[in-house]
Amino acid sequence: MSALASRWPRPAMPSNKVMGLLGVLTLLGCVLLAISQGAYGLLIANWHQGGAEVFWHIRAPRVLMGVVAGMALGVSGALIQGLFRNPLADPGLIGVSSGAALGAGLMIVVGWPWLGARAGPWALMVAAFAGALLVTALTWRLARREGQVQITRLLLVGIAINAGAGSALGLLSHLADDEQLRSLTFWLLGSLGGSQWPAVSVCALVVALALSLPLWHPAQARALNVLSLGDTSAQMLGVNVQAVQRVCLVCVALSVGAVTALVGMVAFVGLLAPHAVRLLAGPDHRVVIPGSALIGACLVLLADTGARTLVAPAELPLGVLTGFIGAPAFVLMLHRRAALA
Amino acid sequence: MTIGAHQLSLHKAGRCLLDVPHLNLPAGQVHALLGPNGAGKSTLLKALSGLERTVAAQVVLHGRSLDQWDILALAAHRALLEQDHRVPFDFHVTDIVRMGRYPHGARPHPREVDLVSNCLQQAGALHLLHRRYDQLSGGEKARVQLARVLAQIEVSPDDHAARWLLLDEPTAALDLAHQHAVMRLLREVAAQGVGVLVVLHDLNLAAAYADQVLVMNDGRIDAQGPCARVLQPELVARIWGVVCERVGLGQGWLAFS
Amino acid sequence: MKRRVFMGQAALAGPLVWPAWARAAGESAPRLISLSGGMTEVVWRLGAERWVVATDTTSNYPAAAQRTAKVGYMRQLSAEGVLALQPTAVLGTHEAGPASVLAQLRQAGVPLMLARADHSFQELLAKVRLAARASGLREAGQALEAELGTQWQQALRRIEQVRQQRRQRQAAAPRALFVMNHGGRPQSAGRGTAAQAMLDLAGAVNALDVDQGYKALSAEAVAQARPDVIVTTTESVEASGGLSGFWRHPGLAYTPAARQQRVLVMDAMALLGFGPRLPQALMDLHQGLS
Numbered sequence: 001m002s003a004l005a006s007r008w009p010r011p012a013m014p015s016n017k018v019m020g021l022l023g024v025l026t027l028l029g030c031v032l033l034a035i036s037q038g039a040y041g042l043l044i045a046n047w048h049q050g051g052a053e054v055f056w057h058i059r060a061p062r063v064l065m066g067v068v069a070g071m072a073l074g075v076s077g078a079l080i081q082g083l084f085r086n087p088l089a090d091p092g093l094i095g096v097s098s099g100a101a102l103g104a105g106l107m108i109v110v111g112w113p114w115l116g117a118r119a120g121p122w123a124l125m126v127a128a129f130a131g132a133l134l135v136t137a138l139t140w141r142l143a144r145r146e147g148q149v150q151i152t153r154l155l156l157v158g159i160a161i162n163a164g165a166g167s168a169l170g171l172l173s174h175l176a177d178d179e180q181l182r183s184l185t186f187w188l189l190g191s192l193g194g195s196q197w198p199a200v201s202v203c204a205l206v207v208a209l210a211l212s213l214p215l216w217h218p219a220q221a222r223a224l225n226v227l228s229l230g231d232t233s234a235q236m237l238g239v240n241v242q243a244v245q246r247v248c249l250v251c252v253a254l255s256v257g258a259v260t261a262l263v264g265m266v267a268f269v270g271l272l273a274p275h276a277v278r279l280l281a282g283p284d285h286r287v288v289i290p291g292s293a294l295i296g297a298c299l300v301l302l303a304d305t306g307a308r309t310l311v312a313p314a315e316l317p318l319g320v321l322t323g324f325i326g327a328p329a330f331v332l333m334l335h336r337r338a339a340l341a
Numbered sequence: 342m343t344i345g346a347h348q349l350s351l352h353k354a355g356r357c358l359l360d361v362p363h364l365n366l367p368a369g370q371v372h373a374l375l376g377p378n379g380a381g382k383s384t385l386l387k388a389l390s391g392l393e394r395t396v397a398a399q400v401v402l403h404g405r406s407l408d409q410w411d412i413l414a415l416a417a418h419r420a421l422l423e424q425d426h427r428v429p430f431d432f433h434v435t436d437i438v439r440m441g442r443y444p445h446g447a448r449p450h451p452r453e454v455d456l457v458s459n460c461l462q463q464a465g466a467l468h469l470l471h472r473r474y475d476q477l478s479g480g481e482k483a484r485v486q487l488a489r490v491l492a493q494i495e496v497s498p499d500d501h502a503a504r505w506l507l508l509d510e511p512t513a514a515l516d517l518a519h520q521h522a523v524m525r526l527l528r529e530v531a532a533q534g535v536g537v538l539v540v541l542h543d544l545n546l547a548a549a550y551a552d553q554v555l556v557m558n559d560g561r562i563d564a565q566g567p568c569a570r571v572l573q574p575e576l577v578a579r580i581w582g583v584v585c586e587r588v589g590l591g592q593g594w595l596a597f598s
Numbered sequence: 599m600k601r602r603v604f605m606g607q608a609a610l611a612g613p614l615v616w617p618a619w620a621r622a623a624g625e626s627a628p629r630l631i632s633l634s635g636g637m638t639e640v641v642w643r644l645g646a647e648r649w650v651v652a653t654d655t656t657s658n659y660p661a662a663a664q665r666t667a668k669v670g671y672m673r674q675l676s677a678e679g680v681l682a683l684q685p686t687a688v689l690g691t692h693e694a695g696p697a698s699v700l701a702q703l704r705q706a707g708v709p710l711m712l713a714r715a716d717h718s719f720q721e722l723l724a725k726v727r728l729a730a731r732a733s734g735l736r737e738a739g740q741a742l743e744a745e746l747g748t749q750w751q752q753a754l755r756r757i758e759q760v761r762q763q764r765r766q767r768q769a770a771a772p773r774a775l776f777v778m779n780h781g782g783r784p785q786s787a788g789r790g791t792a793a794q795a796m797l798d799l800a801g802a803v804n805a806l807d808v809d810q811g812y813k814a815l816s817a818e819a820v821a822q823a824r825p826d827v828i829v830t831t832t833e834s835v836e837a838s839g840g841l842s843g844f845w846r847h848p849g850l851a852y853t854p855a856a857r858q859q860r861v862l863v864m865d866a867m868a869l870l871g872f873g874p875r876l877p878q879a880l881m882d883l884h885q886g887l888s
Contacts, residue, residue: 194698
């Protein structure tokens with residue numbers, strides 16, 4: 001530190017490497033917890049009487065899906081909050097969640113025999129993913145003016161598109177018969193149940209590709225830091241604001257779209273994970289982005305473990321648990337932040 | 342070493358926002374940009390900094406028009422300080438100042454480590470070094486942002502290209518002592534060869550510290566030249582509609598009635 | 599008891615068969631999971647309730663069924679939860695789900711015995727046959743089938759009798775409307791519902807024979823439909839706070855049924871569940887409508 005600065009000593013904070021290690025260890029702990037808990041107890045004891053199969057074909061893909069979903073939602077939350085310069089932003093703002101819901105709703109209620117015949121059980125996931133991408137692209141397109149996207153405009157267009165998609169979903173709910181309505185309702189509540197290796201592998205691949213840029217290239221994180229100063233200030237500092245916006249939106253659309261297509265709507269994770277990281281380790285996006293991946297994964301794993309075990313042999317929807325864990329955690333964090341200030 | 346513009350004109354929704362046929366500002370001087378509200382001062386500043394993409398070809402910095410400059414190289418040689426100092430997340434003061442170094446990632450300064458503290462000291466904000474930015478007062482935030490733009494144009498000693506500081510009302514949130522401190526700082530910076538273009542509302546402040554003053558009205562530069570020659574009561578009455586008279590104290594102050 | 603190898607789902611589930619499961623099956627007493635209220639009633643009527651390890655949340659009759667372990671709502675099962683109970687058979691209707699969880703269960707070799715819920719007497723017979731097969735009570739199953747068949751024929755004959763008499767008198771079939779309100783907004787039954795099927799069997803005409811499924815009650819549409827009698831469930835009347843509260847609903851208050859206070863209140867599961875109470879429920883419905 002320079003001679004000048006040493007007159008004002010910096011308050012002690014654990015280094016980023018230590019926090020990173022702690023985060024990875026916590027995630028491993030959550031994975032172990034998720035793997036060992038479940039309605040099918042004592043896997044090791046009855047490994048040869050069906051326990052091995054339950055582990056490999058039911059619990060393991062589900063835990064992996066939980067990690068993938070948590071990372072996708074956490075990182076996307078961090079990217080969106082950085083892009084909108086607002087800690088209350090959430091990936092749903094750009095229409096990706098409501099687009100997926102609309103795609104799923106159309107598939108459930110109206111159906112598309114051509115796709116259903118060719119894709120079978122994959123049809124619903126494909127429809128939801130396509131819906132997410134199309135609605136996000138529409139939001140992006142409508143927010144462009146003179147070749148540029150202003151964030152405030154993107155926010156307003158996103159609100160309008162979400163409202164429109166919501167109305168369309170309401171119409172679909174009205175047109176649905178009893179069975180379709182229940183399918184739609186449960187899809188909207190979100191669940192990791194029914195996760196199987198083929199679908200989970202494809203989803204993990206898409207998410208890994210989508211998140212490779214923000215997670216492994218610090219340049220994107222540094223640019224998001226500078227973006228906090230404002231669009232014009234960032235431009236003056238040499239940040240290609242339009243490119244940063246495009247990268248963020250593509251990453252979020254692909255990763256959240258893929259996850260929502262498989263799991264349904266999961267609330268709170270995208271909002272909560274970046275907040276937690278900022279409280280623990282500061283607002284530098286080089287830390288917030290990977291940190292949100294870790295914390296998001298932990299949150300989803302914990303919520304899913306609860307969903308599977310609290311009312312066994314039945315199961316609670318995932319969204320209920322993320323809310324139950326997330327809401328008090330959020331309030332606690334705000335309380336602690338106010339106390340620190 | 343100069344920043345200049347040629348046939349710079351900007352129209353939006355039928356209104357003429359800027360009409361500057363020719364402009365040439367040498368570096369190493371403090372230029373004050375004055376004018377009533379809506380005269381186009383901020384617009385001219387944005388155009389000269391390159392924010393207005395449509396007229397980037399008409400602005401020339403160091404011999405090249407703005408649209409020919411590489412975005413990061415341009416950022417390393419000219420900084421714009423705007424009026425909005427809000428930052429959404431709880432960054433520390435050092436984080437903010439360090440953001441000014443973003444364009445220099447490829448060519449760091451030999452004394453990069455000390456830059457943050459040096460710039461903060463120049464801006465009179467060194468005592469804020471470990472504070473959180475969002476907890477500062479408006480004036481303190483303004484000074485931290487000033488340190489940030491100073492850090493932005495701090496280039497390696499072997500880079501001799503002209504550097505420019507464009508400031509939009511930097512004294513707006515500051516108390517009397519800090520207003521003068523900032524203006525003194527700008528003179529020091531100009532003495533090191535940096536070109537300074539600052540929008541001010543206080544004519545006396547401009548008269549005390551600026552080498553040259555440009556008076557704008559309705560998107561045009563009405564008058565340009567040394568303060569003593571330009572800032573006359575007749576001009577003030579014509580442009581601002583305010584009656585004043587020169588008072589012969591020190592650097593020729595204006596007293597308003 | 600057969601282990602099903604489900605190759606059709608290979609694209610989604612992967613080509614696996616669980617040998618360990620097959621070994622365990624067929625070696626001990628049946629362990630049954632019963633989904634859907636009607637199926638559970640059938641299991642109890644057969645006398646197979648001692649082998650039931652769990653039911654779903656719609657299985658509330660008889661009272662003993664409420665005290666079994668619950669696997670959740672039949673359309674939202676948990677694979678691990680079902681497998682943890684180590685069932686020898688899962689009984690229910692084709693409405694069980696979700697499809698991916700059913701695929702996982704099939705993959706694990708759990709026999710899924712699901713009757714087609716087409717709202718007919720065949721549905722009830724299918725339930726009896728599947729339950730008899732799963733529990734090994736073949737004679738009891740055949741006896742129950744015969745008993746229900748007799749009751750059913752009796753009911754159909756009586757309904758036909760009344761229909762002939764009505765035709766001779768040139769009187770119209772009664773116009774009925776099925777209304778359900780289990781908390782929230784009241785709904786009427788359209789085409790394709792169990793309620794519609796029951797009204798058809800009982801020789802009545804659904805006064806509001808439009809849309810598919812249960813739809814929110816439109817006051818004006820109901821007033822225009824002019825049903826002579828309202829059929830509803832006991833839970834709906836309770837939710838409305840008694841019969842007086844029930845009639846106060848704007849859609850129902852201005853119908854011919856309201857003027858004559860003609861309402862038929864029946865137990866929801868007996869009427870719509872297509873369980874062993876079906877023939878009796880049909881008789882009760884028919885009597886109430888005439």
